[in-house]
Amino acid sequence: MEQNRTWKCAKCDKELVLKKMLFSYLGHTFSHEIMRCPKCGNGLIPKELAEGRMAEVEAQLEDK
Amino acid sequence: MKLEESKVFVNDCFSGEPASCSYACPFGLDIRFFMERVRKGRWIPAYKMFRDTVIFPVIVSRLCPQPCRNNCQRPSIGDEPLAVRDLEYACTLYALNRRPENFVIPPKTQRIAIIGAGPAGLSCALNLAQKNFHVILFEKETGWGGELRAHPDFKLFDEEIALQFSSTRVDFEFNREIGSLDELTGFDAIYVATGKNGATFDLMESRDSDLMNTSRPGVFMGGALCGVPLMESIAQGSLLARIMEAYFQTGRAARPDSDRVITDRVHFLNHSGEEKKALVTMASPDCYTEGEAKAEASRCFLCDCKICWENCEMIKWFRKMPPRLGVEVYTDSQAGSSLSKRSLIRETYSCNICGKCKSVCPVGVDIGALMQFSREDRLRTNKNIPAFHDFWIRQFDFHTSEAFFVSPSKEMKSCEYLFFPGCQLGAAEPDHVLKSYAYLQETLNAGIMVGCCGAPAYWAGDKKRLSGNVERIRSIWDSMDRPTFIFACAYCENIFRLLMPEIKQESLYTVMAKDDTIVPARLFEAAAMFDPCTARDDLSMQEGIRILAGRANVAIEELDNPNRCCGYGGHMRLANPGLYEEITKHRKDASDKPYIVYCANCREVFRQKGKECAHILDMVYEIDQGKCAPTLKSQKENALEVKKKLMKRLIGDDFIPEKHEWDSIRLIISQELQDELDRKLIIEDDLKEAIWLAERTGERFLSDDGVFQCSMVKSVLTYWVQYKELATGEYEIQSAYIHRMKFNREG
Numbered sequence: 001m002e003q004n005r006t007w008k009c010a011k012c013d014k015e016l017v018l019k020k021m022l023f024s025y026l027g028h029t030f031s032h033e034i035m036r037c038p039k040c041g042n043g044l045i046p047k048e049l050a051e052g053r054m055a056e057v058e059a060q061l062e063d064k
Numbered sequence: 065m066k067l068e069e070s071k072v073f074v075n076d077c078f079s080g081e082p083a084s085c086s087y088a089c090p091f092g093l094d095i096r097f098f099m100e101r102v103r104k105g106r107w108i109p110a111y112k113m114f115r116d117t118v119i120f121p122v123i124v125s126r127l128c129p130q131p132c133r134n135n136c137q138r139p140s141i142g143d144e145p146l147a148v149r150d151l152e153y154a155c156t157l158y159a160l161n162r163r164p165e166n167f168v169i170p171p172k173t174q175r176i177a178i179i180g181a182g183p184a185g186l187s188c189a190l191n192l193a194q195k196n197f198h199v200i201l202f203e204k205e206t207g208w209g210g211e212l213r214a215h216p217d218f219k220l221f222d223e224e225i226a227l228q229f230s231s232t233r234v235d236f237e238f239n240r241e242i243g244s245l246d247e248l249t250g251f252d253a254i255y256v257a258t259g260k261n262g263a264t265f266d267l268m269e270s271r272d273s274d275l276m277n278t279s280r281p282g283v284f285m286g287g288a289l290c291g292v293p294l295m296e297s298i299a300q301g302s303l304l305a306r307i308m309e310a311y312f313q314t315g316r317a318a319r320p321d322s323d324r325v326i327t328d329r330v331h332f333l334n335h336s337g338e339e340k341k342a343l344v345t346m347a348s349p350d351c352y353t354e355g356e357a358k359a360e361a362s363r364c365f366l367c368d369c370k371i372c373w374e375n376c377e378m379i380k381w382f383r384k385m386p387p388r389l390g391v392e393v394y395t396d397s398q399a400g401s402s403l404s405k406r407s408l409i410r411e412t413y414s415c416n417i418c419g420k421c422k423s424v425c426p427v428g429v430d431i432g433a434l435m436q437f438s439r440e441d442r443l444r445t446n447k448n449i450p451a452f453h454d455f456w457i458r459q460f461d462f463h464t465s466e467a468f469f470v471s472p473s474k475e476m477k478s479c480e481y482l483f484f485p486g487c488q489l490g491a492a493e494p495d496h497v498l499k500s501y502a503y504l505q506e507t508l509n510a511g512i513m514v515g516c517c518g519a520p521a522y523w524a525g526d527k528k529r530l531s532g533n534v535e536r537i538r539s540i541w542d543s544m545d546r547p548t549f550i551f552a553c554a555y556c557e558n559i560f561r562l563l564m565p566e567i568k569q570e571s572l573y574t575v576m577a578k579d580d581t582i583v584p585a586r587l588f589e590a591a592a593m594f595d596p597c598t599a600r601d602d603l604s605m606q607e608g609i610r611i612l613a614g615r616a617n618v619a620i621e622e623l624d625n626p627n628r629c630c631g632y633g634g635h636m637r638l639a640n641p642g643l644y645e646e647i648t649k650h651r652k653d654a655s656d657k658p659y660i661v662y663c664a665n666c667r668e669v670f671r672q673k674g675k676e677c678a679h680i681l682d683m684v685y686e687i688d689q690g691k692c693a694p695t696l697k698s699q700k701e702n703a704l705e706v707k708k709k710l711m712k713r714l715i716g717d718d719f720i721p722e723k724h725e726w727d728s729i730r731l732i733i734s735q736e737l738q739d740e741l742d743r744k745l746i747i748e749d750d751l752k753e754a755i756w757l758a759e760r761t762g763e764r765f766l767s768d769d770g771v772f773q774c775s776m777v778k779s780v781l782t783y784w785v786q787y788k789e790l791a792t793g794e795y796e797i798q799s800a801y802i803h804r805m806k807f808n809r810e811g
């Protein structure tokens with residue numbers, strides 16, 4: 001059910017769109033596409049991403 | 065950091081070094097390595113390393129007096145030592161290709177004369193020839209062999225010498241007796257190896273027994289001539305070849321730098337519990353069959369110290385022994401740019417720093433101290449991972465500020481005793497602190513200090529926080545006329561002993577043990593005693609607990625391997641969740657009986673893992689065992705409750721905790737989700753703050769089914785919350801999670 005939810009930015013009342021976002025950790029910077037508000041740019045990071053791929057990348061960078 | 069600074073922690077470790085047998089071997093043969101190959105029937109590599117070390121494998125395997133057998137560790141369980149020489153001989157029989165290697169080395173310009181084609185001269189000649197020096201060997205007899213020529217097996221040795229010289233060039237001049245060294249012109253070095261009672265050319269008195277050189281430059285002397293036994297004479301050849309090389313390069317005879325000094329650090333390990341195995345006998349009188357040889361070699365213990373490995377899940381997990389860890393701590397500290405890779409960060413922060421390795425190590429190597437050294441260095445040079453320790457650093461800050469409380473007993477200015485319960489005891493169970501303090505106040509008129517010893521800062525390598533805390537405690541101690549501290553937690557004791565050794569110590573449990581009116585409740589008929597790692601050296605504390613448990617009439621089972629860390633130590637849980645799970649499971653399963661613990665951290669870990677356990681204070685004050693582990697939220701509330709009650713009791717003031725604008729928010733969290741949040745170390749207060757912030761700024765997302773989602777960056781983490789608004793200021797949390805990366809919406 002959660003995957004099927006559509007989100008909008010409550011502040012700007014805009015549907016989110018897939019757009020690049022800059023991420024940084026321990027001095028490393030990289031970009032990744034996530035759902036973002038087209039107006040204010042706020043991005044939404046789902047649990048699966050935070051605890052999945054992002055956690056993996058965090059661990060890789062920590063071991064570098 | 066210098067390499068020596070990190071290596072000093074592991075210098076005494078002898079793991080990986082040749083075993084005790086090798087120390088006795090005239091050649092320093094790595095017998096363990098040899099046996100490992102022989103037991104698998106890998107004859108060629110076994111032969112090759114044997115040949116490279118002893119030069120004449122057949123001679124050595126027939127004639128060596130085997131001093132190694134006196135240093136074999138198998139007799140420690142009543143068996144005969146390994147038949148080393150017979151296995152060496154078997155190896156010469158079963159290695160299919162024994163032809164010596166052809167050394168492709170550029171020819172050297174130096175010419176060396178050797179006088180005497182006995183074992184010493186031959187060995188030196190072959191060693192030099194393999195390095196492609198031009199060697200001329202003078203022998204007064206008609207052939208080589210020297211003292212071996214009279215041996216009944218000389219035919220065998222003759223063939224062996226011919227074989228070993230078959231791939232290198234040495235000029236032999238037989239029937240040539242040298243009367244004076246002046247006959248030998250055009251040589252860069254001369255080796256006099258004329259055998260027992262041979263010619264000395266009047267140089268014997270000037271001979272240096274270590275470097276084998278004499279007063280005449282470039283002239284060396286060795287072998288039976290100098291009273292050196294047969295095996296040592298052969299072994300000398302390889303050493304002398306290297307001494308001569310140094311002599312050619314620098315004009316001075318010197319031991320090569322790379323020379324492995326065989327020390328007398330003969331380490332015997334404990335083999336009790338190993339299966340006894342009788343010496344394998346030979347079916348034929350002369351030599352082992354291949355099968356017999358493999359069976360005999362399998363009796364080898366392959367002695368190598370792995371005691372720390374066997375006692376530490378961390379060392380096992382990473383498969384790195386102390387010498388390697390010592391080097392990697394240094395190399396990591398040198399890795400500067402993002403290009404050079406560090407290799408030890410996970411190990412460094414996975415250590416419980418529990419001291420188990422040191423306590424079992426025959427030479428006291430302390431890997432925890434090495435890792436602690438590395439943690440401090442990493443923090444100082446910004447090579448730490450803040451997210452690994454942030455949670456506990458925030459706890460430390462809370463316990464040393466808002467929750468901190470100190471007071472002498474009522475209407476006193478100073479005190480003889482000051483109770484220091486530690487931060488976790490009251491957070492887990494307020495009565496542990498309140499009731500035991502009431503007891504100490506009544507019996508000893510003790511004061512109380514509720515704070516933190518600094519363990520979280522210590523484990524994070526945060527020296528600044530640590531020393532700030534120490535200074536404060538010390539100055540309070542001083543102002544209260546230097547009371548004796550009474551501890552309820554062995555870790556506090558250890559930290560104090562380390563950083564504030566001038567403060568006298570006492571343990572709550574030894575105080576209670578002396579008072580036979582204290583009779584703890586018999587919560588179990590039988591229980592296993594789980595002594596914390598930190599109480600390892602505090603025998604009186606251990607005894608006190610047993611006296612108390614004995615009064616409760618609990619049958620005590622002792623663990624086979626006590627004083628291992630429950631998993632909490634070092635705050636390694638976030639750095640290595642998998643290892644944390646493994647360690648906690650092992651501890652939980654160390655006995656099927658419930659545990660009696662006396663460390664608040666052990667209690668927390670076992671309760672979270674569903675292991676039945678009671679803190680000794682749970683027994684003393686009959687605290688309900690049905691309660692599960694406190695949530696993170698209640699831990700904070702408990703700590704504040706302790707302070708509130710103490711302040712009222714001792715000073716008569718009302719404690720007013722810090723207020724926040726989000727305090728009035730009410731969250732509904734299912735038990736299942738609460739457990740998940742506790743596992744992830746997410747505190748309810750942070751969720752309230754995130755929601756409050758989102759509601760105030762409007763920065764949140766809304767789903768088509770009416771769920772809100774917002775995020776908040778706090779310290780080094782980003783918190784996400786999904787929630788439904790039930791009423792004004794009341795929210796039902798659907799999920800919450802964190803990540804360590806930061807994102808930049810301008811990007």
Ligand SMILES: [Zn+2]
Nearest residue numbers: 009012037040
């Ligand atoms: Zn927006």
